[in-house]
Amino acid sequence: MDIKKILKTCKNGHQFYKSSDCPTCPKCEKERKPKNNFLSLLGAPARRALENNGITTLEQLSEYTEKEVLNFHGIGKSSIPIIKEVLSKADLSFK
Numbered sequence: 734m735d736i737k738k739i740l741k742t743c744k745n746g747h748q749f750y751k752s753s754d755c756p757t758c759p760k761c762e763k764e765r766k767p768k769n770n771f772l773s774l775l776g777a778p779a780r781r782a783l784e785n786n787g788i789t790t791l792e793q794l795s796e797y798t799e800k801e802v803l804n805f806h807g808i809g810k811s812s813i814p815i816i817k818e819v820l821s822k823a824d825l826s827f828k
Contacts, residue, residue, distance in 0.1 A: 738751060739752070741758075743756075743760070743761055745758070745761055757777070757781075766780070767780075771791055771794075771819040772784070774819065775812055778808075778809075779808050779809065782808045783802075785807075791823045792825070794825075794827075795825040795826060795828065797827060799817075799827040801828075802816065
């Protein structure tokens with residue numbers, strides 16, 4: 734099956750190819766990736782999932798159960814061990 738990639742242009746003028754209707758620009762996403770907090774350890778889909786749910790700190794994250802976080806669109810099972818480790822290092826855990 735041949736997957737057709739479509740040339741897209743984001744609002745910042747970056748051009749990129751996507752085979753899905755996902756509007757996320759890889760260049761913009763790389764530029765906005767945090768450099769020094771726990772979100773920098775996660776892949777873009779997981780990071781966006783937390784941000785879209787208003788979670789930008791470990792304290793906010795600790796107010797959720799693991800099951801609730803896994804239900805966020807973009808969070809996969811591979812993100813949970815990373816999240817648990819950073820919570821543990823901060824003496825926090827899932828609710």
